[in-house]
Amino acid sequence: MVEPWQDTTLPARTRAADLLARMTTEEKTAQLSSVWIGADTEGADVAPGQHTYASRSAALDALLPYGVGHLTRPFGTVPVEPAEGAARLAELQRTIRAGNRFSLPAIAHEECLTGFTAWQATIFPTPLAWGATFDPALIMDMAQAIGTSMRAVGIHQGLAPVLDVVRDARWGRTEESIGEDPYLVGTIGAAYVRGLQAAGIVATLKHFAAHSASRAARNHAPASIGPRELADLILPPFEMAVREGGARSVMPAYNDIDGLPAHAHAGLLTQLLRDRWEFAGTVVSDYYGVSLLDEAHRIADGEGAAARIALAAGVDVELPAARCFSPKDPLPEELLDRAVLRVLTQKCELGLLDADWEPVTGDLPVDLNPPHMRELAQKVAEESVVLLANDSGVLPLSDGLRIALLGPLADEQAAMLGCYTFPRHVGVHHPDLPTGVEVPTLAEALRAELPGAVLGEDLSAADVCVVVAGDRSGLFGRGSSGEGCDAEDLELPYGQAKLLDEAMASGVPVVIVVLSGRPYALGRWADRAAAVVQAFFPGQEGGAAVAGALSGRVDPSGRLPIGVPRTPGGQPAPYLAPPLGRHGFPSTVDPTPLYPFGHGLSYTTFAWDAPRCDTVELPTDGETTLRLTVRNTGQRPGTEVVQLYLHDPVGTVARPEVRLVGYARVTLDAGASAEVHATFPADLAAYTGADGRRVVEPGALELRVAASSEHVHHTVPLTLTGPVREVGHDRRMRCELRVK
Incomplete structure (x- = not known):
């Protein structure tokens, strides 16, 4: 007899709820746990304090009778030949299934920031290079190829992309970030999410939020950031990846914001992420992020208190190993059920609750660096x-x-x-x-x-x-x-x-x-x-x-x-x-960059005709379409990147002089031309005011058609008319550019 939780004709959440109702407290808690096999072996040193934490975490044998939520980095901890790794992971999943009364496997997760972080897997450029391409379609193809290779050896979840907007390049994790502009980070990051998840891998957005805004660019340091900067510069890439990319997992950041650690921030993890953005996936802790509420932030008195604080805020799974989420220190039943339902729903969506599920063993030999992935790596x-x-x-x-x-x-x-x-x-x-x-x-x-x-x-x-x-x-x-x-x-x-x-x-x-x-x-x-x-x-x-x-x-x-x-x-x-x-009196320090955001040259030359606009007067809930012809005036093929920036001459609060609102790559043979169509919605003029509301205001604007944030070819004056309009999380977040 097929139980309701095994019935593939029922919705995933319905199946998960049926299974949840059958579980003991110990079995529920086990679904919020993780096991890091090999974390304490010699030569495995990829996280601070890893060996100490591993030795104090719940071992696999102790969890087996109840089940396991996650398996941590079966390929990315120590070197393993791909086919052997797939076989080992399959055998481990069989052991986990045999150990618990519902035969539930674990979700296996891995890093995939520059490709699958496994020995012999294709190594792609770092995310800052993704940003330099200004090519979301290519990054989506890359992510789908990465996800396909991970899925082929039994991985279910990838800990990428990083959507931190760089605020100070001294930060060591600048290389993991896509850039310093939220629109670029959001559009490239959402494309990565779509590609990875098209391959059947759960994408995990990192690090939510303000990790990159730390004081003096120090890793894990507190973020000195106000609510407006957070809303307008830090959060939009995450919102875009949730709303447009359909991201199914989010990882909180290590830092605190105004004294409140992200792993304890219900305002971020529940009120914003779930209640306002309608995110329905799982929130997985950054490695040891729950423990750090006790040991580093010191807002919890012991591991049990840290677990209750994190769970109440909205953390669902403790990674990379079970330490705080433990049946030895019972968690509030209502919060426990809330988190377990999310985890089981995701397992159901991945097929892990199906009666006929079998672990992937991989075809021999397993090739994680095939020709088409090398070609993608070369193109990126x-x-x-x-x-x-x-x-x-x-x-x-x-x-x-x-x-x-x-x-x-x-x-x-x-x-x-x-x-x-x-x-x-x-x-x-x-x-x-x-x-x-x-x-x-x-x-x-x-x-x-x-x-x-x-x-x-x-x-x-x-x-x-x-x-x-x-x-x-x-x-x-x-x-x-x-x-x-x-x-x-x-x-x-x-x-x-x-x-x-x-x-x-x-x-x-x-x-x-x-x-x-x-x-x-x-x-x-x-x-x-x-x-x-x-x-x-x-x-x-x-x-x-x-x-x-x-x-x-x-x-x-x-x-x-x-x-x-x-x-x-x-x-x-x-x-x-x-x-x-920016630079100016009365400071003697000039922060003007040598080469500005968006800058880049070619071996050919381009001419940009004056743009034509459908209308230069539009209501605060309207849109206009701009048309621009770009010509290759040189002697060889080349690619120009048309960038559209918004300048708001007067606002109710101090704001950036310009910000990116659209871009398109235009590849042309010598002597050829193409027309770029850019549809600009008034929603992109929205910003957060002093009262915390995001509004579109009537008044003058400028669209700047540019080769970089400083190299402007043409300026198009616009006027927004009508009342001040408050916009929510259903607003339009991108300018659609098409090359014809």
Whole structure:
């Protein structure tokens, strides 16, 4: 007989509620728990305090009679060959099913920020590079491919994307973020969510909220942020990913906001996320986030109190291991049932409650780095390379040149890899382990790209010098970029400034290539450099992508998702600063970026015709469509990125001078043209006023059609008419741009 909770014709929530009613308190609590197999083994060190917590957490054997909610990182803790890992995970799921009376398996989750964080899996560019592509469709394809590979070996949930809007690039996790603009972060992030979940993987939004707004850009530090900045700059990407992306899981942040830790913030996790945004998925703690309510924030007296506070706020699952959510310290029944119903509903949606469910064993051999994923990694890398300067015309490099290739990162794989790639996250603890995938260095890629060139380190005989500067990623101090690797300023690390000074003094034209997880101050050399190229940890195909951009095989089409500073101090200086946050009397500090948000050059040229607008007067609940023709006036194909910014001359509160409200990539052959249609809804002019209401006000606006936040081609004055209109969470959040 099929029980109602096993009946696939019934709605998931109905099935989950039937199962919930049959469970004991111990069985319910077990569904909120997680088990991290291998967390305390030698060479597994991917989270702070991991070994201490693992030794004090509930073991699998203790949970088996009741069930297990989550399995933590079966592939991303220690190296495991893919087919063997799939077989081990399948056997573990069989053990878990056999141990509990309902035969329930666990949800297996993994990191997937730069691809599936598993040995031998394709390594994609870091999220800051996703932002540089300005290409949501490509990022969605990438995410779907990542999700498909995870699903093929038995994974159900991915801990990505990171939707933190960067407020200070000294923050070590800048590389994990998509950029400094909420519209760019939201549109790219929602695309990633749609792609991952199209493959059957639950996407998890991180870190909710204000993790990136910490004081002095220190990891886990309190966020000094007001409710308006939170509402207008930090929260929109999460809202977009929930409403438009359909995200099915959210992870709270480690920080506190005005003294209230995110894991204890009912205003965020329940009143906003669930009551107003109508989010129906699960909230999973960041690793040890519940424990930290007791140990770090000190708002709880012991583990049981921490569990009750987190559960009441809206946390449903404790990751990565059961410590606070324990039947030994009973949880309030009403709150327990609320969380368990959400978890069981998600398990039902994943098929884990079906009577015929069987674990995925994987086809042998399991290939986590197939050709189509390498091609996607290459395309994302190529579209993310940003040409910042080329005033001398030294780029593209011709074959046959004598090239002095300098810099500690010129021939190092680490220059390509972010901190959540398997080699930098796990592999560093296994020095004898092969990388698992081919990751050509820039030196290797340049030799293949320009076989007739002579590469060496001799400046005296060189026609051109390429200096490769940037970062090595790592975790918690093991790199210059990455989680826990915050910077005191934005000076290039490892003494690279001295190397650049010496190269500039040689008289040889110098091309600066920055491979990094954050922007660094380049103003010291900008006037003397022949060219400047930026790539943000571009992944396993990044060497070939950057080499292709240097040779001209790839026309650079990336645009900056975050501005490049002129000087290493005077931070933060995001482009979304209000007027007083910009340069001017009476401060002697100039925070104006050297290269602004949205900036990027091409090897061809473009002309933008004056835009035409359906109407320049529209009601506060209306819309207008702008049409613009872009022409490739150069001698080679190329891609222009049309960006639409909004300027509001007068508001009731101080606001950013401009903010991005739309963009489109326009790829054209030499001599070709295309028309860009941009439909702008008045809802995008909404902002949060002093009274906390989000409103659209009548009055004058400007739409700025631009190649960057500072390079404006055309300005279109608009007038909004009618009453002040309050907008809610059903407002339109994007400007639709179409290329014809």
